[in-house]
Amino acid sequence: MPIIETEGLTYTYQGGIKPSIRDVSIKVEEGEFVILTGPSGCGKTTLCRCFNGLIPHFYTGTLKGTISVAGLNVIEHKIHELARHVGFVFQNPENQLFALSVEKDVAFALENLGMPREDIQGKVEWALKNVGAYALRERAPHELSGGQQQRVAIASVLAMQPAVMVLDEPTSFLDPLGAKKIFEVIAELNKKLDITVILVEHRLDLAAKYVDHVIIMDEGKVILDGEPRDVFNSDQARLVGVGIPKATRLFQILKEDGFNLKKIPVSSDNAAELLRGVLSHD
Amino acid sequence: MSMFSGFQFRKISTPVHNLDPRIKFIFVIIIFAIAIMFSELPVLIILFFAQIPIVLAARVQKEWIRSMRGAAFLAAIIFATNFIFSYIYSGYIFTPWLLENAIALTLRFVVLVESFSVFFLTTSPDHLGLALEQSHVPYEFCFAFTTAVRFVPVLAEEAQTIMDAQKARGLELEKGNFMKRIRNYIPILIPLIVSAIRRSLELAEAMESRAWGAIKKRTNLYELKVKKGDYILLMLTVAIVIVAIYVRLYVPIPSFSSVFAS
Amino acid sequence: MIEVKDIYYTFPNRVQALKGVSLTISDGEFIAIMGQNGAGKTTLVKQFNGLLKPTKGEVVVDGINTRETSVAKLARNVGFVFQNPDHQLFCESVEEEIAFGLRNFGFEKNLEKKRVDWALNLLDLAQYRKTSPFLLSGGERKRVALASVLAWDPKTVVLDEPTIGQDHQQKEKLRQFIVQLNSQGKTVVVVTHDVEFVAESNPRVVLMTGGKIIADGIAEEILTNEKLVTKASLVPPQISQIFLQLADLGLPTNVIDIYQARDVLSKYMEAKHK
DSSP, X not given: OOSEEEEEEEEEETTOSXXXXXXXXXXXXXXOEEEEEOSTTSSHHHHHHHHTTIIIIISOEEEEEEEEETTEEGGGSOHHHHHTTEEEEOSOGGGGOOSSSHHHHHHHHHHHTTOOHHHHHHHHHHXXXXXXXXXXXTSOGGGSOHHXXXXXXXXXXXXXXXXXXXXXXXXXXXXXXXXXXXXXHHHHHHHHSOOEEEEEOSOHHHHGGGOXXXXXXXXXXXXXXXXXXXXXXXXXXXXXTOOOOHHHHHHHHHHHTTOOOSSOOOSHHHHHHHHHHHHHOO | OTTGGGGOOOOOOOTXXXXXXXXXXHHHHHHHHHHHHOOOHHHHHHHHHHTHHHHHHTTOHHHHHHHHHHHHHHHHHHHHHHHHHHHHHTTSOOOHHHHHHHHHHHHHHHHHHHHHHXXXXXXXXXXXXXXXXXXXXXXHHHHXXXXXXXXXXXXXXXXXXXXXXXXXXXXXXXXXXXHHHHHHTHHHHHHHHHHHHHHHHHHHHHHHHTTTTSOSSOOOSOOOOOOHHHHHHHHHHHHHHHHHHHHHXXXXXXXXXXXXXX | OEEEEEEXXXXXXXXXXXXXXXXXXXXXXXXXXXXXXXXXXXXXXXXXXXXXXXXXXXXXXXXXXXXXXXXXXXXXXXXXXXXXXXXXXXXXXXHHHXXXXXXXXXXXXXXXXXXXXXXXXXXXXXXXXTSOGXXXXXXXXXXXXXXXXXXXXXXXXXXXXXXXXOOHHHHHHHHHHHHHHHHTTOEEEEXXXXXXXXXXXXXEEEEEETTEEEEEEEHHHHHTOHHHHHHTTOOOOHHHHHHHHTGGGTXXXXXXXXXXXXXXXXXXXXXXXX
């Protein structure tokens, strides 16, 4: 059974004139690394909020259609019940860390769940080590760099050992190296711990190589849903204004010239390999 | 701003820093109570000097002196007001006792600042929040407290950025008469407030997403444990209370002026 | 012209953010100041309009030493668009917001009205003239902030991380707008860590790290120099990464954009088939 399944999902914010997402029907299998992208205002954040119950419980409004996450019907379960299965990492690192020390922040969710202290300590250590931030455990969040803060945010969500992790443009405020490191951390968690990842991201160049499933939205609707290579290479992706990986774009314009790389690259390593193959072939 | 730095916590490890904040607070309250109980100068002098060893043990002399300097201005006002009014009230007759009384009341204020300053200098906001929690203050308040403290440096930085942004549009904060200057702060206050509101919304989302409200009885990663040092302080405090009550009831305290008069 | 003469800057909290920086920006230049978060880029550009004054050394803008004049006077010619538009927006309507700077600089009423109209049209905001800026989307608010600075027509425009939070199309529009601004004679300084953005615009690139400038030259050479780029905590543009991996085949490594790549590859294939 897919770990996330929606059917005809439509949502209008309170006071909104038209729905922010319309008729969204998607399936995400367990363990997938999904990228959700599309131009600003396409509804990606709105859709993500449906995954952990922020919609419809925090953002009141009209929700139609069905959605089930980790076997639970989102409409029938409170946010704190869903939180144990779906972790959410937000865009701004500063505004999701509230405690005065890193380990207290990572422990926050577990404290809320009433876990006994000894168990909390173990899980906090585990989560911090998995994102490579154990050395920062006694620091104050304000002293950390943006990249470090996001790692701590990921750890504080990881501590609950959720089946799904949703990250909404987590690298917006980070520099390229910081962004790269975060994608590596997320990819590790996806591979090693089998956590299903839903990543909302514009910077496809850096993230595309880790991904197995791409969903592109525009104006509230899902317009493309499938394998990264096919989705990125499609005309629709470019028409809608998505910044497809440069490697894929290069493939496209080379093809126009009759220069065929045969396979569609989504990352620079991919493209270099394919080019090498074609260029050395006499 | 420098007076406030006389109350700002710095993370070092001293016997005073490591004491349980609840016990420390009880101690501070007792000092406060004793300072109120006695208006005799000798007692207040003792109270003042008795805390100096604590300041030294906590290695916060520099910051403590700053808080004292900050208090000096208010202290001078308290002294002047007391002295002038009691002088007038006693019919414009100057007696040494008038002076002594005014000094005593001023010293009472200083003793208060002294003890609270040491308390805040040696207690991390984290520990304070924890102390509140373990004293059964509802978690919402403790959380509001620690979160507020957490965001103070962030808000301060943001205020500076907003000021820079508006100055870069030609806003001159120092120019103009009093009314104009107040109006000049609107372009600073509004973005700050709007940003604070946006920030609270984001925080609320993040809190909900981390199972806020799942269970009524939250557990805690840290726990304040009362240790040997705390028991010693507690016993000391009790002893001080007993001595103070005894002295108040049975021991007449000579005032300096009467001693000098004779 | 902006001359930065061996400046040092230390923050009140004793952090040294600039350690001996020298730079000259001529009128009409298009320059990107790049480096990781914390390298000192924003600290450097804040010296251009006097928001910060160097602890040692001096900054001379159009012949005037920044220490000898006010921020307001410098701001008239060096317009600053901050990263987060919400740090500037406070008026009840977009129109008012754009007029704010004009009023501060003493534009008379008729000219003020003309400039507001001009700025609204330039950034496609005419329909939002009477709207409250707080009701607009993120991208629209960025345009309002930009309009409010361009309205008073500063000679130099400094943009601090203009691409953060923008989607691909918005970035592309902004990029074209900036290039156009520069082609109209404005000096444009962009502070950014977005290598793709810079690769496509090809400005002069100044690379900073740890409070120092470690490179100053053309985008093609600097962004494809792996050592330099890594030192500044950046990554080379995607296209460059491809060519850096194919250097052993004899392909040039200073390729930073797609069309350049296509040309280089077709030349290579031609040469091979001969």
